[in-house]
Amino acid sequence: xxxxxxxxKIIALPIMAIVAVLSLFYSLALHLSSLxxxxxxxxxxxxILSLLVQQMWALAAIVFGVAVLAFLTVMLAExxxxxxxxxxxxxxxxxxx
Numbered sequence: 654x655x656x657x658x659x660x661x662k663i664i665a666l667p668i669m670a671i672v673a674v675l676s677l678f679y680s681l682a683l684h685l686s687s688l689x690x691x692x693x694x695x696x697x698x699x700x701i702l703s704l705l706v707q708q709m710w711a712l713a714a715i716v717f718g719v720a721v722l723a724f725l726t727v728m729l730a731e732x733x734x735x736x737x738x739x740x741x742x743x744x745x746x747x748x749x750x
Contacts (some may be wrong), residue, residue, distance in 0.1 A: 662748050669744035676737035683730055690727055694720060 697720040704713035 665744055665748050669741060669748060672737060672744065673741045676734070676741055679737060680734055683734055686730070687727060690723055693723060697723075 697716055700716050701713050701720070704710075704716060
């Protein structure tokens with residue numbers, strides 16, 4: 654049975670290496686962008702508070718919508734990161750089984 658799986662394992666090894674490197678760089682970029690988005694959240698929070706004090710409800714709702722969109726974008730990027738890590742784990746399990 655191992656002889657049948659051998660060509661697939663040989664093909665999966667470079668794919669796993671490429672996906673692992675991609676996952677590493679993606680994770681690094683995600684952490685750096687999270688710092689930037691955190692600072693943007695501070696700015697957006699200040700903007701929302703100042704708009705609420707000035708009673709500009711529509712603009713405050715728009716800025717809040719932008720903040721929610723930024724949050725959802727970061728969460729989607731994190732889900733992609735988890736997916737890449739799971740793919741590396743499954744490929745690793747297949748190669749070393």
